[in-house]
Amino acid sequence: MVHGFKLIKKENVKEINSLVYLFKHAKTNAELIKVENEDNNKTFSISFKTLPYSNNGIAHIMEHSVLMGSKKYPVKDPFGILSKGSMTTFLNAFTGSDRTIYPFSSTNDKEFMGLMDVYLDAVFNPLFYSEKNILKQEGWYYSLKDFDSPLTVNGIVYNEMKGALASPYAQLWNHVLKALFPDTVYKYISGGDPREITQLKQDEFIKFHQNYYHPSNSYIFLYGNGDLNKELELINHNYLSKYDKKEFNNSIxxxxxxxxxxxxxxxxxxxxxxxxxxxSFISINWVIEKSSDLKLKAAMKIINDVLASSSGAILKKSLQDKEWGEDFVSSFDGSMKQMLLSLVLVNSDKKYKQNFLNLIYEELNKTVKNGIEKDLIKAAISDMEFHLREADYDGYSNGLVYNFKILSNWMFGNNPIESLKYEKILAFLKEKVQTDYFEKIIKKHLIDNDHKAVITLVPEKGLLEEEMLAEKKKLQKIKKEMSDEDVQRIIFETKELKKYQTKENTKKMLDKLPLLSLKDIDRKAKRFPIVEDKIEDININYYFTNTNNIIYFNLYFDTSVIPEEDIPYISLLTDLLEELDTKNYNYDKLSNQIRINTGGIEYETTCWKYKNNPNNLQPLIKIKSKVIPKKLDKLIELVGEIISNTVFTDYERLMKLIKQIRSELDMEHGYSGESLGIIRLQSYFSKCGVYGDLIDGYEYYKFIRKLDEQFDSKKENIAHKLKEISEKIFSINNFEIQTTLEKKDRDLFKREAVKIKKYLTEKKEEKKNYILKRNRKNEGFASSSTGVQNVYLGANYKDYGYNFEGSFMVLNQMISRDYLHKNLRIEGGAYGAWSILNTSGFFCLSSYRDPNLAETLEIFKKVVKYINNVNFSQKEITRLIIGTISTVEDPMSPSSEGQLGFKMKRIGLEKDYLQKIKNEILDTNSKKIKNHRKMIEQLIENSFVLVYGNAKKIKMNKNIFDKIINLN
Structure with a gap:
């Protein structure tokens, strides 16, 4: 027994190089897992099984609300304050369909223990029992300014879900779950439906917390090199020891x-x-068996890959010759009690429903009868194996990912440690390649499985407008039926909420929260030294580090050899590479070879600015790939095949791919707008911004729509143009290599890397001096598919003679985490709000899923007054500095480190640049921040506005815009 915990199991899990402990707390039956290793990026998480009983979003709103102050830390919005000033590499919470998870990660031992205490007090002792304004702020409330004003509804989760549920995919998914799981919690929208969120009351909110937020219903997770004895002592002594065992009837x-x-x-x-x-969206969805069957779960992932998700997938290929839809997507979900496979035909017509279903079953039966091509299975298994061994999770900490991996198995009463192992499962899958194992699964779980649902989503013109009008009339009716006393009560409660939201935390309250001192921060900045070499006139840039026996091979091609009018074709080229046949491979065979032999190849367009001349841009295609050393030669052969031998004249395939790209962009621009807004706004202020819009923003979207609409008459021109720019870009005179690898592999790399030359042309094109005229407008992007806004205001400080310094980042942290967070999220009800003040000169204030528009712009414009009036103590400045340091020193993967080192060298940043910036951050004080007031004032005065949002709201505020663009 260690601090009240009994050790149930201890196991060395070699797959993740960790010793894993499973404990049970004797007094409460709380379960705890510690994954112990040398990783200093430690993770803590506490999770609860939380079962919704309606669409009122109670679990989701509670996730928000427990983070709004607790008994020991009676601070308003402690997590907003912590995100403003901690060294965490992750700090958040999640609501799933049957669970709520509260994780964080940090590399600092002192902070890790302090934040663990904050998290535990938040979940067990929240303030919302006595402070009713928390539910109103985070969930929903009636808002009424005076007797004559209209009654409205506001609230952070209410607005968040208005935005989230605008997506047809989200709506389709909710209908699927309701149809397939009518007797379980999965039929409910755990995030909440805005129409039902307004039914949630304070008493049932408290009851829900009492029912589920108890140690006996908790799953505690620890990861990394922290002191296990101290961790268990804190958890037991401060919290679990104060509770007794409680029986839960919460099995799903x-x-x-x-x-x-x-x-x-x-x-x-x-x-x-x-x-x-x-x-229309036509879907067929099957419930598989229990997700605790880890072998079947892995096999279903392979089957999803083979049938639907990979480039050469069986069903995807069969559908490509049909005119039934513009895209075909699949998803496999193994996180619920039972697994679920979904196949969706996108942008179709419901008249094709039976054709689609017939084809699915014909192809499944044919696959079972004739067998799956072995290379397809091998490719899927190889892809799974590479990424499991690499353990690179796109910026998320390993601890966070492992926590998510084990939760389903753990919460459903199975051995959680098994979810961290993969060697036996991989061996099992490989053994089954030459058998009919996968075909039998298709037969049993798809063809002969009656637990399925066909769900079709069809378009209805003006449905959102009708729903918004009905909501408006409903609120008018509610107000009309109120007595004068009720109206007065709502007015009073609205004012009381505002008082609560604007009341400042006292110094005594703030002092209770853990805070590092600047002495706890290592002043030394990270460095990413690049070793240059030249072999046969090829520039090679090495970054040596431990890569777990993987070579990261990156090619950088200068695209300034392409005329300005053809820039969008560069992005189209990267979208098409690997998706078309080549001289020696069909595209499906090519995909198999890539996945069997490598960790994948990615293609992206980008634009860098030189430090000393931001108007002199460096546009690039970056080809990123990874491989184990013994297969480097095969990787280079495959990359070479793609860049030299892609066939652009398969017009049928080319047309399908352009339609697919358009379909994806239709969804992205019509239903969310985040990437559209920020990319488009940057085009107002710099050449790189204009370039970015042409390759990845609204201008690229217009380009793709035009190609799609004119394809029949322009297909030969399109194919010719793609071939032409491909030959110009992929030239021996036009590229550099960057590689991240271990020193032992340097000689091998030198021998193999030069072989790429034979795949490159010898074209020597003149580099173009792009004009890239900035088109500054105040634009409104109007969508009839959303009820909320994303609001942006921006400028470029380099236009006014200012140069970047580290204190800008502290100022940015202050504006984002203090001013905008308080005024737009806490008081305004927007789901998110942040600012950007980056090294390229771009300044931006923004909100996300915001119920307001003009009011938000007014708040943006008052930021100068805020800077002028704010009087932060040195302790608060320290908090901001620490939070800023955490944003610039997040742990990176070896590949990301190498790419950053190369970029810094390429754009002319000196070796000590990161050290200079870190010193400036650490040396920031209140006076330096105040000194930037004049710059911000100048930027606000000369700023431009962009809004993506509800069409009616934008048209009501048309005086703000120079141009309104209708997206649908």
Whole structure:
């Protein structure tokens, strides 16, 4: 027994180089896992099984609300304050369909223990029992300024879900779950439906917390090199020891009884100006067996890959010759009690539903009868194996990922440690390649499986407008039926909430939160030294580090050899590479070879600015790849094949791919708008911004739409143009290599890397001096598919003679985490708000899923007054500095380190640049921040506005805009 915990199991898990402990707390039955290793990026998480009983979003709103102050830390919004000033590499919480998870990661031992205490007090002793304004702020509330004003609804989660549920994919998914799991918690929208969120009351909110937030229903996770004894002592002494065991009847039953032949149709909203043709989503969805069957779960991932998700997938290939839809997507979910596989035909017409279903079953039966091509299975397994061994999780800490991996198995009563192992499962899958194992699974779990549902989503013109009008009338009716006393009460409660939101935390309260001192921060900045070499006139840039026996091979091609009018074709080229046939491979065979022999090849367009001349841009295509050393030669052969031998004249395939790209961009621009807004806004202020819009923003979207609409008449020109720019870009005179690898592999790399030369042309094109005229406008992007806004205001400080310094980042942290967070999220109800003040000169204030528009712009403009009036103590400045340091020193993967080192060298940043910036951050004080007031004032005065949002809201504020663009 260690601090009240009994050790149940201890196991060395070689796959993750960790010793894993499973404990049970004797007094409460709380379970705890510690994954112990040498990683200093430690993770803590506490999770609870939280089962919704309606669409009121109670679990989601509670996730927000417990983070708004606790008994020991009675601070308003402690997590906002911690995110403003901690060294955490991750700090957040998540609501799933059957669980709520509270994780954080930090590399600092002192902070890790302090934040663990904050998290535990938050979940067990939240302030919302006595402070009713927390539920109102985070969930929903009636807002009324005076007797004559209209009654409205506001709240952070309420607005968040208005944005989240605008997506047809989100709506389709919710209908699928409701159809397939009618007797389980999965039929509910755990995030909440705004129409039902407004039914949630304070008493049931408290009851939900009492029912689920108890140690006996908790799953505690620890990861990294922290002191296990101290961790267990804190958890037990400060919290668990104060509770007794509680029995929970919260098991999630299996959906064993189900209706046969479920076939349902639902509507989603499109603009009144849109055509209904080819806007339907047709899906078939199967419930598989329990997710605790780890072998079957792994096999289903392979089957999803083989049938639907990979480039050469069986069903995807069969559909490519049909005119039934513009895209075909699949998803496999193994996180619920039962697994679920979904296949979706995107931008179709419901008249093709039976054709689609017939083809699916014909192909499944044919696959079972004739067998799956072995290379398809091998490719899927190889891809899975490479990424499991690499353990690079796109910036997320390993601890966070491992926590998510084990939770399903753990919460459903199975051995969680098994979820961290993969060697036996990989061996098992490889053994089954030459058998009919996968075909039998398809037969049993798809062809003969009646636990399925066909769900079709069809477009309805103006549905969102009708829903918003109905909501407006409903609120008018509610107000009309209120007594004068009720109206007065709502007015009073609105004012009281505002008082609560604007009341400042006292110094005594703030002092309770853990805070590092600057002495706890290592002043030494990280360095990423690049070793240059030249072999046969090829520039090679090495970054040596431990890579777990992987070579990262990156090619950089200068695209300034392409005329300005053809820039969008560069991005189209990167979208098409690997998706078309080549001289020696069909595209599906090519995909198999890449996945069997490598860790994948990626293609991206980008634009860098030189330090000393930001108007002199460096546009590039970057080809990123990774491989184990013994297969480097094969990787180079495959990259070479793609860049030299891609066939652009398969017009049928080319047309399908352009339609698919358009379909994806239609979704991205029509239903969310985040990337559209920030990319487009940057085009107002710099050449790189204009370039970015042409390759990845609204201008690229317009380019793709035009190609799609004119394809039949322009297909030869399109193919010719792609071939032409490919030959110009992929030239021996036009590239550099950057590699991240271990020193032992340097000689091998030198021998093999030069072989890329034979795949490159010898074209020597003149580099173009792009004009890239900035088109500064105040633009409104109007969507009839969303009820909220993303609001942006921006400028470029380099236009006014200012140069970047480290204190800008502290100022940015202050504006984002203090001013915008308080005024737009806490008081305004927007789901998110942040600022950007980056090294390229770009300044931006923004909000996300915001119910307001003009009001938000007014808040943006008052930021100068805030800077002028704010009087932060040195302790608060220290908090901001620490938070800033955490944003610039997040742990990076070896590959990312190498790419950053190369970029710094390429754009002319000196070796000590990162040290200079870190010193300036650490030396920031209140006076330096105040000195930037004049710059911010100048930027606000000369700023431009961009809004993505509800069409009606934008048109109501048309005086703000020079141009309004209708997206649908």
């Amino acid at each position: 039953k299996l959906q064993n009884n189900y209706r046969n032949n479920i076939d349902e149709e639902y509507k989603y909203s499109i603009s009144r100006n849109e055509e209904k043709k080819n806007k």
